[in-house]
Amino acid sequence: MKSDHPEADCPMIVLLDRIADKWAVLVMAMLRHDAMRFNELRRCVGGISQKMLAQTLRGLERDGLVTRTVFATSPVTVEYAITTLGMTLVSTMDELRIWSEKNINAVSAARRRFDAARQNIAPVRMRG
Amino acid sequence: MKSDHPEADCPMIVLLDRIADKWAVLVMAMLRHDAMRFNELRRCVGGISQKMLAQTLRGLERDGLVTRTVFATSPVTVEYAITTLGMTLVSTMDELRIWSEKNINAVSAARRRFDAARQNIAPVRMRG
């Protein structure tokens, strides 16, 4: 059953859900300065499967954020590039990626503190 | 089996995955200017389940982005607020939400164009 909250499928939240996506962020970041081909992206975005890359690119294309251009070379070449609409979003998305890079240590430290603190609260059933 | 790509669980990508999350974005946006209580957040963030809210808040707390403060009133009151670290991220996260609000129409239009274009390509098997 769907939720009875009408906001649940609010279009804005659906869209936010699509752009607040790690693969979308990484792909857009790669395309930020240059158009790229499929397997080129696959190599540069570490750890993405071909399925997820295809799916992510299809979604970005559908949303009007990237273009897909086929060149009739042999074998065929396909180039992805950011649209004008995409340009209005890419810097914000990339800031998210950059923040992650810069603050991974601070966050890791916070996690260790949190997990350590939980240990002290945890079920203290020793020889209970 | 886990992927054999070492980048697959790159800590930066794991972190990006956690902050590029629609509920995290919406919760952080709510806390941007004021601390808020659990059920207050639940009401203001439309369509979030209590489970997802609890889970999102726990994650943000663990990552050092929000604090959780318990007041021994009756019944108990719990207040969530953004940390100093969280403040360095909240504006970027919120830009994502604001972009979604502003560009939902442009994206919807792009989707209609994309879907319409696909119709013309689709299997044209009429009276095959």
Next chain:
DNA sequence: CAGGATCCTTTAAGATACTG
């Protein structure tokens, strides 16, 4: 090269019920 189709496992997430 650039994917689509399929299978199959893992994870996410909603509903529901209960607690201090």
Next chain:
DNA sequence: CAGTATCTTAAAGGATCCTG
């Protein structure tokens, strides 16, 4: 009020094979 625990269903995602 502010959650936790459990169950179950829906969805995500990887691996693999195949094609123009």
